[in-house]
Amino acid sequence: AQSVTQLGSHVSVSEGALVLLRCNYSSSVPPYLFWYVQYPNQGLQLLLKYTTGATLVKGINGFEAEFKKSETSFHLTKPSAHMSDAAEYFCAVSSTRNFGNEKLTFGTGTRLTIIP
Amino acid sequence: GAVVSQHPSWVICKSGTSVKIECRSLDFQATTMFWYRQFPKQSLMLMATSNEGSKATYEQGVEKDKFLINHASLTLSTLTVTSAHPEDSSFYICSAFSQAGGDEQYFGPGTRLTVT
Numbered sequence: 477a478q479s480v481t482q483l484g485s486h487v488s489v490s491e492g493a494l495v496l497l498r499c500n501y502s503s504s505v506p507p508y509l510f511w512y513v514q515y516p517n518q519g520l521q522l523l524l525k526y527t528t529g530a531t532l533v534k535g536i537n538g539f540e541a542e543f544k545k546s547e548t549s550f551h552l553t554k555p556s557a558h559m560s561d562a563a564e565y566f567c568a569v570s571s572t573r574n575f576g577n578e579k580l581t582f583g584t585g586t587r588l589t590i591i592p
Numbered sequence: 593g594a595v596v597s598q599h600p601s602w603v604i605c606k607s608g609t610s611v612k613i614e615c616r617s618l619d620f621q622a623t624t625m626f627w628y629r630q631f632p633k634q635s636l637m638l639m640a641t642s643n644e645g646s647k648a649t650y651e652q653g654v655e656k657d658k659f660l661i662n663h664a665s666l667t668l669s670t671l672t673v674t675s676a677h678p679e680d681s682s683f684y685i686c687s688a689f690s691q692a693g694g695d696e697q698y699f700g701p702g703t704r705l706t707v708t
Contacts, residue, residue, distance in 0.1 A: 514699075519685070519702070566636070579641070580636075582635040
C-alpha cells in the first residue's frame with residue numbers, strides 16, 4: 477500500500493522568499509514520486525518527477541525536489557517565489573516507472589499563496 | 593503540451609437523475625483514461641481506469657453500476673453518474689495517457705457535480 481502526506485494545507489510566502497512544500501510518502505516498494513500543480517479552473521500539470529538516478533530533480537518554473545529515502549520525503553522548493561506560483565500543489569506516488577499507465581496516489585494538496 | 597477537456601465544467605442535477613460527464617483528449621489519442629474523484633480538502637481518489645474498447649477497471653469500493661464508464665473512442669471517455677444522490681456531489685477529474693505522448697498522464701480541468 478502507498479500513501480502520501482502533505483504537511484500544511486495552506487502555505488503563504490512573500491514574493492521573492494523561499495518556497496518549501498512538504499511531502500512524505502509511505503511505500504512498500506521503491507517509489508516513483510511526482511509533484512503536480514493546479515491553477516484555478518485548470519487541470520493538473522506535472523511539475524517534476526523522480527523515478528531513479530539523481531535524487532535532486534529539477535522541474536519547470538524553477539521548482540526542484542529532493543528524494544530522501546532515509547526521511548521518506550520529497551519536499552518541493554523554489555528559491556524565490558513569484559506571484560504566478562500561487563496555486564494548489566499535489567504530491568503523488570506510484571509504484572512503477574510506467575506511471576502514465578499506473579495508479580497514482582495523491583496527497584491532499586497544499587494551497588500556496590504569495591504575499592506581494 | 594497535450595490538452596484534455598471536460599464537459600460540463602459544472603452541473604447541478606436533482607436527486608434520482610443521471611448525469612453524464614465527458615472527457616476528451618483534444619490533440620492526441622488516449623489509450624487509457626482515468627477517472628478521479630476529489631472531495632473538498634481531500635486527495636484525488638482514483639475511481640476507475642478505462643482502456644479504449646474494453647470494460648473499465650474499478651477501484652475497490654466504487655460501484656460500477658452507479659458510475660458507468662464508457663471509453664468508446666481513443667479521444668473520448670464518459671462517466672455517467674446514475675440515480676445521483678447528494679452524497680455523489682463532488683469534483684470529478686479525468687486524465688488521459690498515451691504511450692506515444694510520453695509517459696505522463698494529462699489531466700482535465702475537472703467537473704463540479706452538485707446533486708440537490
